[in-house]
Amino acid sequence: MQDRDASPILSxxxxxxxFGRNAIAAITDVSFDVGRExxxxxxxxGSGKSTTGRAIMRLLPPKAGVTATxxxxxxxxxxDKTERQMxxxxxQEMALIMQDPRYSLNPVLPIGKQIAESARLHLGLKGKEALxxxxxxxxxxxxxxPDRVMRQYPHQISGGMGQRVMIAMMLIARPKLVIAxxxxxxxxxxxxKDVLLLLDELVRENNSGLILISHDIRMVASFCDRIIVMxxxxxxxxxxxxxxxxxxxxxxxxxxxxxARHPVRRLAVMDRQALDRIGERVA
Amino acid sequence: MIRVExxxxxxxxxxxxxxxxxxxxxxxARGExxxxxxxxGCGKSTLLRSLAGLERGxxxxxxxxxxxxxxxxxxxxxKLAQMVFQDPYGSLHPRHRIGTALAEPLRAxxxxxxxQKVLRALRQVGLPADFANRFPxxxxxxxxxxxxxxxxxxLSPPILLLxxxxxxxxxxxxAEVLxxxxxxxxxxxxxxxxVSHDLAVVAHMCDRVLVMKDGTFVDELTKDDLQxxxxxxxxxxxxxxxxxx
Numbered sequence: 001m002q003d004r005d006a007s008p009i010l011s012x013x014x015x016x017x018x019f020g021r022n023a024i025a026a027i028t029d030v031s032f033d034v035g036r037e038x039x040x041x042x043x044x045x046g047s048g049k050s051t052t053g054r055a056i057m058r059l060l061p062p063k064a065g066v067t068a069t070x071x072x073x074x075x076x077x078x079x080d081k082t083e084r085q086m087x088x089x090x091x092q093e094m095a096l097i098m099q100d101p102r103y104s105l106n107p108v109l110p111i112g113k114q115i116a117e118s119a120r121l122h123l124g125l126k127g128k129e130a131l132x133x134x135x136x137x138x139x140x141x142x143x144x145x146p147d148r149v150m151r152q153y154p155h156q157i158s159g160g161m162g163q164r165v166m167i168a169m170m171l172i173a174r175p176k177l178v179i180a181x182x183x184x185x186x187x188x189x190x191x192x193k194d195v196l197l198l199l200d201e202l203v204r205e206n207n208s209g210l211i212l213i214s215h216d217i218r219m220v221a222s223f224c225d226r227i228i229v230m231x232x233x234x235x236x237x238x239x240x241x242x243x244x245x246x247x248x249x250x251x252x253x254x255x256x257x258x259x260a261r262h263p264v265r266r267l268a269v270m271d272r273q274a275l276d277r278i279g280e281r282v283a
Numbered sequence: 284m285i286r287v288e289x290x291x292x293x294x295x296x297x298x299x300x301x302x303x304x305x306x307x308x309x310x311x312a313r314g315e316x317x318x319x320x321x322x323x324g325c326g327k328s329t330l331l332r333s334l335a336g337l338e339r340g341x342x343x344x345x346x347x348x349x350x351x352x353x354x355x356x357x358x359x360x361x362k363l364a365q366m367v368f369q370d371p372y373g374s375l376h377p378r379h380r381i382g383t384a385l386a387e388p389l390r391a392x393x394x395x396x397x398x399q400k401v402l403r404a405l406r407q408v409g410l411p412a413d414f415a416n417r418f419p420x421x422x423x424x425x426x427x428x429x430x431x432x433x434x435x436x437x438l439s440p441p442i443l444l445l446x447x448x449x450x451x452x453x454x455x456x457x458a459e460v461l462x463x464x465x466x467x468x469x470x471x472x473x474x475x476x477x478v479s480h481d482l483a484v485v486a487h488m489c490d491r492v493l494v495m496k497d498g499t500f501v502d503e504l505t506k507d508d509l510q511x512x513x514x515x516x517x518x519x520x521x522x523x524x525x526x527x528x
Binding site for chain 1: 322462481482
């Protein structure tokens, strides 16, 4: 399926977020577009990558002041929408997959019911139909014994399986935009790859856009078409591959990672004062 | 320096019995850094805790510096190996100042409270002396991990047991902490056992890596193997591929 319209799914210009009367802004002048592609946002803790994701979903607490000259989802301004309109949008048109399935699944509800709820709300299915859709979706995310997992509770399944369930729940409505916030950070390395490939497959199938938020620049680089690097609430650089990194922060980030194939005696350490001097010159 | 023979750890009884570490043997030479990689639940942390003397339910034999140690340790035996945990926030008392936390091992081992020793330990890990008056929540994650390293080193143990020492840190901070550990190792000719799920970190730090799965070692990799990306066991190969994703 070729994308018929080249217009971006999400278009953001000059997004600013400030919590309360905090002197330091959480996000400053962030602008980017997301089409039917996979875009990665990388940065260290506190760089504003998750806040960006939440601002798009309008999930930040009321004390967060969010402003933007444009924040359009499929051509419609997100910030102008009422909470009711947002509720319709969330889950149906845009979905958020979070880090730890153990915290984002309801612990007292069987898996099947939770996915069926998603089918009921977003696909308008009822009773048996919703359960059948849930079961099909579980099979779709390659869970071996969907009938058994349907009856199980979140604590009875492994982390990797939990993340598959989350993906099933979020993608059953075929949203146009999927935001995955550290979807594999809580998982073991061997499971990570499967979950990422699965996510990729489903997103391509639905022809949607994907924003992958992660601290792991290597993983993002091997998975995404474009990488947005954030530092201290600003976008410092946008690249298509690690070898194209120009900004000293991105380079320092890559150099700080140990690599088994290219051993060094000492790891390169970031010179934060030098980075801040560069930041001041730009600002 | 460290020798382990047929170490076995099991939790629970009867039906619920869970065999976590199965007949594990290993040895580490003086000044060597041994890495143990594996996924959650493979028994790597339990193995390390048994070495540290935190786990009492093991069977088998353990030697430090040629001396055999039992499940219950005496002070001299405890002083031989100290441990650094993954989450420094969980391993530092939230209402004790850093100075108090650092003096704790001295007090526990029956040494007099020596303020100078505490300040020296702080300086050695690259922290200013006035941090002794701060509380753990006033420090960043990387600084807290430095404190944890200082606390482990204050008794001058010849062996340091590291359980995922940088997993909770950003890569740039991880680089600083790994450099600090490497410097201390060279300076004091320490012997390390480093447990991690991150093959890249282990490959960077270690001379030799054991791959653990379901309580046993399935593969042993030398530095050369790691560099060339060679693994002998299918599971180790899988780990390799996943970490280079």
